Amino acid sequence: xxxxxxxxxxRPNFVVFVTLFLWGVYIMLIHPNFVKKLIGLYIVQTSVxxxxxxxxxxxxxxxxxxxxxxTTVDAAQYANPLPHVLTLTAxxxxxxxxxxxxxxxxxxxxxxxxxxxxxxxERIE
Amino acid sequence: MSxxxxxxxxxxxxxxxxxxxxxxxxxxxWCRPLALGSVSLMSVLAIINVSVVAAHGEIRYAFGxxxxxxxxxxxxxxxxxxxxxxxxxxxxxSLIYGEGDAGTARKQSPALYFTLILLLISALTGIAxxxxxxxxxxxLEVAALTSYALVGAAGGRALVxxxxxxxxxxxxxxxxxxxxxxxxVATGTLNMADVASRLPDLMTSSSVVSGFIFLFLGLSIxxxxxxxxxxxxDAYSDAPGxxxxxxxxxxxxxxxxxxxxxxFSVVGPGTEVGHVPVLELLDxxxxxxxxxxxxxxxxxxDIKRMFAYGGISHVGLILIGASMGxxxxxxxxxxxxxxxxxxxxALFILAGAALHxxxxxxxxxxxxxxxxxxxxxxxxxVAMMSMIGLPPTGGFxxxxxxxxxxxxxxxxxxxxxxxxxxxxxxxxFVKLLGCLFQRAPSSADAxxxxxxxxxxSLGVLSAAMIGLGLMSxxxxxxxxxxxxxxxx
Numbered sequence: 001x002x003x004x005x006x007x008x009x010x011r012p013n014f015v016v017f018v019t020l021f022l023w024g025v026y027i028m029l030i031h032p033n034f035v036k037k038l039i040g041l042y043i044v045q046t047s048v049x050x051x052x053x054x055x056x057x058x059x060x061x062x063x064x065x066x067x068x069x070x071t072t073v074d075a076a077q078y079a080n081p082l083p084h085v086l087t088l089t090a091x092x093x094x095x096x097x098x099x100x101x102x103x104x105x106x107x108x109x110x111x112x113x114x115x116x117x118x119x120x121x122e123r124i125e
Numbered sequence: 126m127s128x129x130x131x132x133x134x135x136x137x138x139x140x141x142x143x144x145x146x147x148x149x150x151x152x153x154x155w156c157r158p159l160a161l162g163s164v165s166l167m168s169v170l171a172i173i174n175v176s177v178v179a180a181h182g183e184i185r186y187a188f189g190x191x192x193x194x195x196x197x198x199x200x201x202x203x204x205x206x207x208x209x210x211x212x213x214x215x216x217x218x219s220l221i222y223g224e225g226d227a228g229t230a231r232k233q234s235p236a237l238y239f240t241l242i243l244l245l246i247s248a249l250t251g252i253a254x255x256x257x258x259x260x261x262x263x264x265l266e267v268a269a270l271t272s273y274a275l276v277g278a279a280g281g282r283a284l285v286x287x288x289x290x291x292x293x294x295x296x297x298x299x300x301x302x303x304x305x306x307x308x309x310v311a312t313g314t315l316n317m318a319d320v321a322s323r324l325p326d327l328m329t330s331s332s333v334v335s336g337f338i339f340l341f342l343g344l345s346i347x348x349x350x351x352x353x354x355x356x357x358x359d360a361y362s363d364a365p366g367x368x369x370x371x372x373x374x375x376x377x378x379x380x381x382x383x384x385x386x387x388x389f390s391v392v393g394p395g396t397e398v399g400h401v402p403v404l405e406l407l408d409x410x411x412x413x414x415x416x417x418x419x420x421x422x423x424x425x426x427d428i429k430r431m432f433a434y435g436g437i438s439h440v441g442l443i444l445i446g447a448s449m450g451x452x453x454x455x456x457x458x459x460x461x462x463x464x465x466x467x468x469x470x471a472l473f474i475l476a477g478a479a480l481h482x483x484x485x486x487x488x489x490x491x492x493x494x495x496x497x498x499x500x501x502x503x504x505x506x507v508a509m510m511s512m513i514g515l516p517p518t519g520g521f522x523x524x525x526x527x528x529x530x531x532x533x534x535x536x537x538x539x540x541x542x543x544x545x546x547x548x549x550x551x552x553x554f555v556k557l558l559g560c561l562f563q564r565a566p567s568s569a570d571a572x573x574x575x576x577x578x579x580x581x582s583l584g585v586l587s588a589a590m591i592g593l594g595l596m597s598x599x600x601x602x603x604x605x606x607x608x609x610x611x612x613x
Contacts, residue, residue: 025296034288037292041292041296045295048302048303048306051303051306052306052309055306082309083309086259086306086309089259090302096266097270097295097298100270100274101273101288103277104273104277104284104288105288107277107284111280111281111284124281124285
């Protein structure tokens with residue numbers, strides 16, 4: 001138990017990721033409100049991005065741009081750009097998902113006049 | 126020229142999709158011919174692609190001239206070529222059928238409707254071709270987003286089904302991305318071949334193990350593997366009649382193809398990930414899905430939902446075939462996947478047409494149908510034969526090879542599951558036919574007139590189901606060769 005706690009203490013990033021992820025899943029499962037479910041989904045997606053960014057962080061590194069007068073490249077000095085590019089693409093996907101989902105939610109609201117899942121399901125019957 | 130084929134396969138529907146909203150606002154009547162033309166062109170290219178791949182082997186395409194581990198790579202091999210051919214031909218048939226069964230969405234904004242369908246097709250092509258884990262994620266999401274919008278286009282209760290589909294689908298995509306990040310953290314690369322070359326020493330690393338678990342969970346939501354199938358029956362039964370054939374035939378199958386590719390080109394057949402033999406685990410999951418899907422289909426009263434559960438049970442059958450670890454089972458599984466795509470398209474076209482022309486949504490509604498169309502009854506009988514697996518339809522040869530593979534692997538539980546799922550399929554089709562033929566047609570009733578589009582699409586699909594059976598030998602030996610080259 002003490003070892004586990006110690007391991008967690010040295011990995012605050014990981015603790016934050018797990019907390020955010022589970023929190024988002026909890027909101028998605030529990031809340032009957034459609035918009036709140038979306039917020040839960042957004043938190044889950046963001047937590048995955050956080051995981052990716054947290055692992056690609058490198059202390060003392062700089063942006064991977066070479067000045068024109070560089071002769072030798074020391075890879076240890078530069079941050080790895082790939083995870084950040086992945087994150088950027090994943091954010092774009094996330095925004096597109098959010099757009100489609102909000103369009104669906106607003107269509108549901110216009111049709112059934114409610115955002116609560118049980119009320120909408122009652123009106124469908 | 127032929128080395129650029131994979132990209133053209135993707136670009137043809139994609140460019141049309143992007144230009145349709147611009148052209149369509151000014152000339153709404155051009156949308157349908159443009160969409161049909163672009164999918165036809167894509168089908169022709171897909172046929173050329175299959176023959177090129179069969180003659181010269183796989184095409185590897187490096188984007189922007191950046192070679193494999195650094196750049197994004199597409200691999201156009203036998204599996205991808207055949208899957209793309211199936212997707213494009215089925216999309217063409219669904220578009221032809223869709224004209225007769227045009228819902229409100231299609232009439233209100235034809236440009237946007239065709240844009241979504243073409244984007245879906247191009248994204249499915251991308252998933253089949255991509256040899257890069259992150260590239261697969263992006264295309265999975267494009268395919269998923271268009272599917273949500275297409276399901277929701279029916280309006281009414283379909284909006285809620287689409288929303289649930291969106292929540293579960295996006296959650297699956299997040300899990301997939303999490304899996305990809307785990308693998309990236311462990312191996313430092315995203316290219317499938319490159320990951321595969323670095324994995325053997327890392328198979329017990331907890332990062333790799335959890336990476337594969339997340340990846341598989343994400344893809345199982347997308348392929349509707351029981352017990353993660355919750356979104357599928359509602360989404361497909363509430364989707365517009367013109368859309369559900371293309372969704373049901375392609376989306377889950379292509380997610381399954383993505384998993385097969387990861388399974389066989391990244392993990393490698395017969396490998397243990399963290400001391401767990403992956404293939405045995407998949408075998409068990411496939412058995413559960415095949416039997417449970419059949420049982421659930423038998424309990425349905427809604428026709429579309431019954432067919433949807435039938436498709437879920439077939440995902441299990443394909444997984445059983447692919448997880449036998451020998452070439453026969455793999456070839457049978459992939460051949461069954463192609464068959465299943467055709468069968469699902471035919472069944473959902475039939476269910477959509479039953480709703481449109483008979484007004485029948487449930488089995489009880491079917492009992493009241495008096496004037497049956499010979500086209501639809503004929504199509505149903507052929508589709509039923511293929512679903513149950515009677516020769517000479519393709520379904521028989523797929524199941525036959527899956528069973529042969531299972532016997533070769535001495536996995537008798539898998540054989541029993543295939544037989545049991547076949548019996549369950551027979552049971553729910555008997556239930557369906559019992560309702561349809563309960564009332565004898567009186568001679569005074571003329572059969573329902575169905576439009577050309579429906580009879581053509583049903584005729585082509587029925588011919589395809591029988592043709593796949595008659596042509597099964599060359600196709601299965603093509604996949605056998607593919608599996609042998611993959612090291613099985």
